[in-house]
Amino acid sequence: MFSGKKSGFVAIVGRPNVGKSTLMNQMVGQKVAIMSDKPQTTRNRIQGILTKEEGQIIFIDTPGIHKPKSKLGDYMVRIADNALKEVDLILFVIDAAEKMGTGEQYIMERLKSVKTPVYLVINKIDKVHPNDLLPLIDHYRSEMEFAEIIPVSALNGNNLNPLIQSIFKALPEGPFYYPSDTYTDHPERFIAAELIREKALHLLREEVPHSLAVVIEEYKERESGNLYIHAVIYCERNSQKGILIGKNGTMLKEIGRRAREDMENLFGTRVFLELWVKVKEDWRNEERLLKNFGYQE
């Protein structure tokens, strides 16, 4: 059906500074995520897209999972947690030169709670002697089960091709979600869609089950710096549409108001949000398309 091509979503998780962004950029071949030696540079979900003969991999470079200390920290952890459930594969990246610490253990606790397969990617092997890898691998293996364990150096590209091949093997057959010359997407678009979804689920809880998807139809930065966002909430039945819109549109207005407030805080700019509700039966069959992108261009 998809002519044998593989495609899917791969989350990159790990403590800050282990080289997640470097790894993703190297695999994608473009600088799509900001890298730095300061932890937590990556605030939002960032996607890098790799298209090859074998198929298409969409990487989600998550904010470092860590114990939240601030509101923004909470938010980042939440995004990372959501990413873990939605993806086909997780790359858990560690620094070969560092012993397993509470940070890694905290992350592994989270990883154990999802069903998604996990690869242990031991990064920065250029910094250690090969003999030091075995005890490290043993230690991690004794903590949890990994589908693969792959040592790499993101910085000099060492062993990245075997990693990519192994990822393709793990992915299901599927369509290309992006044109083959696309390397990244605007992270704020996802955040915007996720925020709207979150507000809707929060306000409606029981009435509308998790059969919602948010699609960002238009995302424009105006000359003034303000953002114009046109989004559509998809549900599966007319009855749900009624609930989402609410009496005289009050529910939809409230969803929009809350989402807009969060966006303005996060993006630091004024946001004009236009929100629509549409019924699309059986959108779940396209769930990942809708949920993860909110748009196709």
Ligand code: GDP
């Ligand atoms: P993130 O916080 O996990 O996204 O980490 P970054 O990708 O921003 O990298 C953090 C630091 O580690 C940067 O200074 C990178 O240059 C460095 N780094 C990343 N990968 C490697 C590697 O394979 N070897 C070495 N020696 N340094 C690396």
Ligand code: MG
């Ligand atoms: Mg990063």
